[in-house]
Amino acid sequence: MNHTIISSAVSMAALQQKLDLIANNIANMNTVGYKKQQASFQDVLTITLNQHPDMQLNGRMTQPGLTLGGGAMLTGLRVDMTQGVLQKTDNKYDLAIEGQAMFEIEVPIINGDGTAGVQTLWTRSGQFQLSPMAGLPGYQVLTTPEGYPLRTVNNEYVAIPNYADFHIDERGYVTYTNVDGSTGTAGQIKLMRVMRPDLITAVSDNLFNVASTVQDPNNVLQQVNFADASGEGIAVRQYYAEQSNVDLLSEMTELITVQRAFQLNARALSAGDTMMNLANQLRR
Amino acid sequence: MFRGLYTAASGMLAQQRWHDSITNNVSNMLTPGYKQDTSALRSFPEMLIHQMGKDAGPGGATSKAIGTIHTGVFVEENIPMFTQGDLTETKQPGDLALISNIQLPGIVFDQSGKAVVDGEIIYQPQAFFTVLGVDGEPRYTRNGNFHLNEAGQLLTTNGEPVLGRDGQPVVIAGSLEQVFISENGTLIDRYEGTILGQLLISRIDNPYQLIREGNGNYRLPAGAGQAVPITDEDQVAVRQGYLERSNVDAAQAMVDMMTALRLYEANQKVIQAYDQSLDKAVNEIGRVV
Numbered sequence: 001m002n003h004t005i006i007s008s009a010v011s012m013a014a015l016q017q018k019l020d021l022i023a024n025n026i027a028n029m030n031t032v033g034y035k036k037q038q039a040s041f042q043d044v045l046t047i048t049l050n051q052h053p054d055m056q057l058n059g060r061m062t063q064p065g066l067t068l069g070g071g072a073m074l075t076g077l078r079v080d081m082t083q084g085v086l087q088k089t090d091n092k093y094d095l096a097i098e099g100q101a102m103f104e105i106e107v108p109i110i111n112g113d114g115t116a117g118v119q120t121l122w123t124r125s126g127q128f129q130l131s132p133m134a135g136l137p138g139y140q141v142l143t144t145p146e147g148y149p150l151r152t153v154n155n156e157y158v159a160i161p162n163y164a165d166f167h168i169d170e171r172g173y174v175t176y177t178n179v180d181g182s183t184g185t186a187g188q189i190k191l192m193r194v195m196r197p198d199l200i201t202a203v204s205d206n207l208f209n210v211a212s213t214v215q216d217p218n219n220v221l222q223q224v225n226f227a228d229a230s231g232e233g234i235a236v237r238q239y240y241a242e243q244s245n246v247d248l249l250s251e252m253t254e255l256i257t258v259q260r261a262f263q264l265n266a267r268a269l270s271a272g273d274t275m276m277n278l279a280n281q282l283r284r
Numbered sequence: 285m286f287r288g289l290y291t292a293a294s295g296m297l298a299q300q301r302w303h304d305s306i307t308n309n310v311s312n313m314l315t316p317g318y319k320q321d322t323s324a325l326r327s328f329p330e331m332l333i334h335q336m337g338k339d340a341g342p343g344g345a346t347s348k349a350i351g352t353i354h355t356g357v358f359v360e361e362n363i364p365m366f367t368q369g370d371l372t373e374t375k376q377p378g379d380l381a382l383i384s385n386i387q388l389p390g391i392v393f394d395q396s397g398k399a400v401v402d403g404e405i406i407y408q409p410q411a412f413f414t415v416l417g418v419d420g421e422p423r424y425t426r427n428g429n430f431h432l433n434e435a436g437q438l439l440t441t442n443g444e445p446v447l448g449r450d451g452q453p454v455v456i457a458g459s460l461e462q463v464f465i466s467e468n469g470t471l472i473d474r475y476e477g478t479i480l481g482q483l484l485i486s487r488i489d490n491p492y493q494l495i496r497e498g499n500g501n502y503r504l505p506a507g508a509g510q511a512v513p514i515t516d517e518d519q520v521a522v523r524q525g526y527l528e529r530s531n532v533d534a535a536q537a538m539v540d541m542m543t544a545l546r547l548y549e550a551n552q553k554v555i556q557a558y559d560q561s562l563d564k565a566v567n568e569i570g571r572v573v
Contacts, residue, residue: 003304011311018314038376040429040527041315042441043308045498055360057326061492062361063505066301069308069498072315076429076441082375100461195459198378198431219434232475261313264534268307271545275300278552283559 004272007044007071008265014041014074015262021077022255025246033084033125033206034244036251039077044070079208081197084124084245086237093142095126095168096242099234101191101224104151105144105207121148122192122221124242125206130160138162142174146205152187153223160186170235171226192221193230287355289558294356295551298325301359303544309532310541317369317382317426317500318530321362327354366397366410366491369426369531371523377460378438380428381526384411385519386487397491410491411520412502414484414511415444416453424486424511426528427500432460442499449482449513456480465524468516486511487518 021037028034048065056064086096097103102122111117123144130140131147142150142158149157158174160166161184166176172189194200199211199220210220224231302323312318331354334347371381386409391399397408412424429441438446438454445453449469456463456471464472469483488494493508504511514520 002300004300004307007304007311008307015314038374040441041312042427042500043312043315043318043498046496048495057360060361061324061363063493063495063508065495066359067321067362067496068301068304069312069321069496071308071311076431078431080376100459193459196432196434197459199434214434216434229475257314260534261310264310264313264538265307267538268303268310268541271303271541272307274545275303275548278549279296282552282555284556 002272002276003068003070004275005269007069008269008272010044010071010073012262012265012269014072015258015265017074018258019255019262022251022258026248026251026255028244029246029248031125031206031244032127032241033123034246035082035084035124035202035208036080036244036246037077037202038080039074041072042075044073046070078198079200079202080245081194081200082245084242086240087243088239089241090239091241092166092238093128093130094239094241095128095189096237096240097124097126097191097234098237099232100194100197101234102194102208102221104190104192105148106151107148107207120151121203121207121209122200123207126236127241133157133159144205151190153190154187155190156187158186158189168236168238170237171231172236189236191224191234191236193224193234194220195222196220286558286561287353289555291354291356292551292554292558294328294358296548296555298357298359299544299548299551303541303548305359305362306537306540306544310534310537312530313532313534315427315500315530316429316527318532319364319366319369319426320530320532321364321496323359324361324363325357326360328356328358330354362496363492364494364496365531366408367395367531369528371526372529373525374527375525377463377524378430378432379525379527380413380430380465380483381523381528382411382413382426382428382485383521383523383528386411386514387519407490407492409487409489409518411514411518412486412488412511414447414486415440415501416447417444417501417503421503422447422486422511423497423501423503424488424494425500425502428522429527432456440500442501444501447484449484451484454481454483465522467521467523468514469522483522485514485520485522487514487520 021039025036046067046069048067051064102124105121105123107119107121109117109119128142131143133141136159139159139161160176164176164178168174174186177183199214200208201211203209210217214220224234305321305323309320330352332352333350335350393399393408399406415423417423430438433439436455436457448454462474464474469485471480488511494502497503
């Protein structure tokens with residue numbers, strides 16, 4: 001019956017979600033490789049109350065029927081994949097990506113039947129470390145701080161001999177120098193170009209997955225091959241860390257706008273409440 | 285007989301409807317491309333009332349007319365205001381804003397987009413993005429918050445395909461990053477310079493004929509004119525990386541909300557006054573002390 005109360009309540013819920021999103025962005029302002037999340041609003045389905053054709057009177061501007069909207073909802077949730085600022089850290093374990101690409105990470109999971117399996121996820125956060133790996137004695141592999149190994153173009157791990165120094169070039173080739181001065185290569189780090197940024201979802205620990213609706217992840221992420229156009233504008237920078245792309249100024253501006261809209265909706269809600277109260281008090 | 289009781293009740297209902305419409309505007313303050321509604325109220329048809337007297341009656345002289353009376357009020361229509369919303373920069377390649385200021389030769393439109401020529405009202409035409417509704421019929425929208433799906437189709441946030449000049453959904457093989465969209469809606473590859481297609485931007489001569497469907501979409505009912513693609517003469521521009529904000533005026537909405545609430549209250553007081561009169565008529569007249 002009371003549209004005012006329902007539509008303002010619906011909209012306040014949507015605005016609250018947007019506030020949560022802004023808060024999360026601001027909280028991750030200093031998270032390396034963090035990509036801000038964005039969302040937009042949409043008006044909820046409009047109902048049309050039918051009117052008698054006789055209502056089409058002189059001076060009327062619109063078609064017959066009285067349209068009534070039902071508030072607003074949050075839509076278009078997406079990850080903003082724009083480039084963050086590269087900050088020099090002088091740490092050889094820090095890798096930053098220039099351009100729209102991501103590192104591929106192997107995350108161990110437990111399958112539905114209780115057996116161990118792996119899940120492929122992606123990240124922009126290039127703060128790696130060396131971890132020992134079962135089955136690779138004498139070597140250490142590049143992993144995320146959680147211990148998830150990084151993949152090379154051949155779907156292998158980046159294995160570096162113990163005590164060796166290593167260097168990573170712009171195209172992700174890893175070379176190492178042993179303590180005795182001999183050198184070797186540990187493959188090329190796999191980079192995936194983001195073709196459909198709207199179909200990427202953020203999971204925890206700075207990792208990204210493709211949306212659950214995606215049938216073939218290759219449509220969303222394409223392996224970078226520096227020999228052709230897929231490598232255009234993409235480079236790996238060792239000794240750099242990518243800062244988050246959260247812009248505090250725009251987040252604060254948005255925070256103010258959303259908060260005021262929330263306030264206005266709360267006023268509409270209380271006005272709707274007053275109207276109901278007046279109707280209840282018709283007969284004292 | 286108390287005529288005013290139902291008049292006041294209709295007043296309460298009308299104010300409530302008006303308040304509902306203002307609330308919906310306030311709710312959509314942050315909805316891109318939303319156009320605010322204004323409610324038009326209309327009084328019930330006029331009635332002529334007569335005095336009852338000894339002259340009146342069958343075969344007698346006509347009774348004396350007192351005058352006319354309206355017995356109520358209702359919200360007749362919610363009229364969308366198609367004024368331009370301001371643009372906000374989002375830097376997203378899929379966000380498009382439409383700037384529509386179509387002029388007709390020899391006609392000067394006022395701020396609300398109307399002009400009166402020889403006693404006839406002419407409305408300012410408006411431009412819209414054209415999308416494909418689920419029933420296969422075109423829908424028109426000003427919300428240019430678009431993205432690509434897995435197959436490369438350009439979609440609205442609601443999932444409807446955006447139509448191109450050729451009447452087919454726009455499909456982009458690569459990523460949106462490499463697509464530049466020019467002022468007239470032409471899609472150009474940033475690296476190769478090749479033309480990938482053109483968005484269908486429709487011009488609707490009388491936008492008030494559009495029916496609001498929600499989800500940012502409008503529908504053109506049968507027999508309400510035709511939508512035509514814009515031409516180079518029309519003052520319409522597409523801005524990539526921007527969104528058109530809603531044109532809801534928060535201050536005006538607040539004032540309207542206060543007005544509607546107080547009018548609702550005034551009508552309630554009138555009903556209570558009638559109730560008191562009825563109380564006296566029923567319980568006090570002719571009471572034996």
